[in-house]
Amino acid sequence: MSQAIFGERVQRKEDVRLVRGRGQYTDDIQLPGMLYAGILRSPHAHARIKRIDTSAAEQMDGVVKVYTGRDLKGRIGSIPTAWIPPDSDLKAVEHPALAYDTVRYVGDGVALVIVTERALVEDALEAIRVEYEPLPSVTDQMAAIQAGAPLLHEGAPSNIALHWKVGTDTEAAFQGAPVVVRQTFRQQRLIPNPMEPRATVAQYDTVTGELTVWATTQNPHIHRFLMANILGIPEHKLRVVAQDVGGGFGSKIACYPDEVLVSYAARDLGRPVKWTESRSEHFLVTTHGRDHVDEVELAGTQDGRILAIRVRAYANLGAYLSTAGPGVPTILFGLIVNGAYDIPQASSEVYGIFTNTTPVDAYRGAGRPEATYLIERIVDRYAQEIGMDPVEVRRRNLVKKEQFPFTNPFGLTYDSGNYHQALDLALKTVDYEALRREQEALRQQGKYIGIGLSTYVEMCGLGPSQVAGAVGFQGGLWESALVRIHPTGKVTVFTGASPHGQGEETTFAQIVAERLGVSVEDIDVVHGDTDRISMGWGTYGSRTTAVGGGALALAVDRVVAKAKRIAAHMLEVPEEAVEFQSGRFYPEGNRDRSVSLQEVTLQAYLAWNLPAGVEPGLEASAFYDPTNFTYPFGTHVAVVSVDADTGEVRLLRYVAVDDCGPVINPMIVEGQVHGGIAQGVGQALYEGARYDDDGQLVTGSFLDYAMPRARFLPRLETLNTVTPSPHNPLGVKGVGETGTIASTPAVVNAVIDALTPFGITDLPMPLTPPTVWSAIHAARQTGGAS
């Protein structure tokens, strides 16, 4: 086997089953005697529950059980958050699995029905009568903190869930600054929509007391950890399995009331129970993302030197604190608002606010898209203010190659980078100067194109456990790997990461194949089962390859080290004199004699003649805790046209230069970048959750909520520069979120650039046709470009 596996476009191993419809998703699981669950959800944004009449439902054929919040109070613990940012005075309010007294958003669960057939679920739910006393509600975070606003939780005055400040003293820099730019950005609420909605199947073994939960989760071990506490089940009696999971984008990190309820019912009834979310339900209750109002100030000089940035963010957290909810708008946002720029002074202040809306948690990028959006937008505003090309402003302020490792004003250490190289490559690829000339020529004809940049950096590869502790994440962030070579030489890899679409069954096999000289087909990657993998922290925050892959590299190296001892014994040479290459062990400098890894493995298991002190068997595990995050970076350029008559924005070109270190599989990296860009474009131009005055979600289906479609996108031009991370064994950086993080501001900057002749300097996302048209129309009324 050649060693050129790392870096090759190896076809995805998982696709053999997935594209043939042979995946095994949670909803595919059928168990004998299985019951079906449905959850009755509040139609009110805020109300007291006066009375629930379940008698009609209970009398229906096929209804096994109906539970209300009162039935479960004291039997199921509060659904906790797992992120408590330090010094934030976080109000860890109660979140009952079923509301027993007050409902706080449309979709809040009030009753659970268990029926014998899937077709009966909706009928049983409709038969439950709930009497509500509606209360005033509030969905907007700025309204929620006003005096007299309806209060959601007794323990959270003014609906403030947390208040957190970090950074340096920026006051002096602003006092003396020649230029100060101020802008408030609203980063609208998004609704993540993986292909597969959520589902849970739970089965309780009444003999052993073991509960098995199949769930659509990105992190089965975190689910086990949390659910053991919520349900009062010993952790060693609880097994959580994530089989094939059809995407998550952060929305399958959280431990939801739903899987807890299903698990409780399975144990209570002694029968397996399945619950599958409908798409309508998904829109309503699966965690949403973003929803910030950011007040941003930038201080700078007339000649393009940024002196300070100051951010005050108002983050809508929804009705309850979701699992990672409080960490997203604080740690993952506030620490990196200076972006890729060397800005001497910077500070972030964040208010996390309760409202009568669906809880908000991580959504692809989680905090970093919000940070990147505001810095990339305000840098463009600043460039406009001082009359300088946005490229030049970036060039003057980007962290320089020789400054790495670079410590930002919040104490993060950017590991490695060459930002100017990525910028230059992107500009050359689009031919920036020619585009500017074309833009000018078209403007003369009354046509408007715009060019937008995003020179981003992000922190991912979560992360060092010590840092996790310091920032209040209630868990570790190391990762585990176990590499087992079977007696015949085939390999099984067990990872604590939990890929759900990212392709690590392939890329992890590539890492192992390269290091062991075994073919990719002979390596299986096992993930997502707490009974098969002792511990792990899952897949999110672009951590799987940087951290899980790091653990894997270490485990493989340990296996090779042991095999080397056995090989030395077999070759009758000292261990130091054994070389390992492409799956064979050789005496140093002698290619005439060798033993293969397979021969060594067989001997390791036969154990007829092992060197003294060497145990039989050939496997090794590693628990790898990184010393830092990884900081992928790059430059994205969007070119758009704006139809001034309809307000329609079209993407004409999109160039993405990303640097995620060495690329294991270019095809998979491209796929990640393509999908990421599409989602970021979605926020810029199309997507946005809206609630009406009564707190009803009015974008509750694909009829009203615009997901980005293939026809909205041009052919994406993706390129890479390669700057390895110095601190993980593979040198790799995460790439799962970069597209989303970079593309939103690139597109919005391009649209605003196109609208310069109209004097338009900012517009609220999404930049829909009516939003753009109204701004142009208003500008024309007051004498802007005709």
Next chain:
Amino acid sequence: MIPQSFRYHRAETVDEALRLLRQEPDAKILAGGHSLLPLMKLRLARPRLVIDIGRIAELSRVEVSRDRVVLGAMARYYQVASHEALAQVAPIMREAIAVIADPQVRHRGTVGGSAVHADPTADLAAVFLATDAEFVVRGSQGERRIAAQEWYVAPMMAALGADEMLCRIEWPLPLPAQQGYLKFPHPASGYALAGVAVLLSRAADGRVDAVHVAVTGAGDLPFRAESAEKALAGQWLEPRVIAAAAEQGAADGQYRDDGPYSAAYRQNLVRVMIQRALLKVSESST
């Protein structure tokens, strides 16, 4: 989601379907199922009886004779769009159907289903209005014909009695030869935010002889932009004339604010789309 339970009956003839319709007031006719079934799954429609007319052969015909086009109510979009003789006399059908939803929908959905569902954003609504289509419905009193202008009585409501069913859609030939449909899709649903159908014929000197302009999507109901037609009658199609006609035609619609799409935006969009559709059609070959 799963619909409320219902009875299913496959009708073999139109008369059988009509008899069932009379017997069961809470019955719904099932054609392609691409409007009815989603509504049932969301429990917004709860018929007790579903009458499947999919196997009634006479409802699936597509006929083009010298002076008439006849589309059976069960004719599926793809069947209509791939009909060569129809494409000769009414190319606008193929053009409009090409932008309806996706291939799956176009292989199941029917022209009659679209008409009866009477969604005011349906693409074919503009085409039916522009071609002066006639809807032939049958009930206990026999057949009657309803002109397209009378068909769309309210959003999601066609001029069809509870005991009647649509059997076919017809229009007289020849139609004005230059035809086109231009659509601005809603970014989420893909339905028309504004769709404009134009039929045009010109006299030997190039002046407008006949012009039909119909609009779907933007207004409360699909409508004929009669003011635009009047403004264009007998004129040469110069940009200034087209712009003025579009402005007047857009004013024929009734618009209201709906979410991010204000009435003002909708009317402007109709103006722009009428203008562009007229330009496009006037530049097309006959």
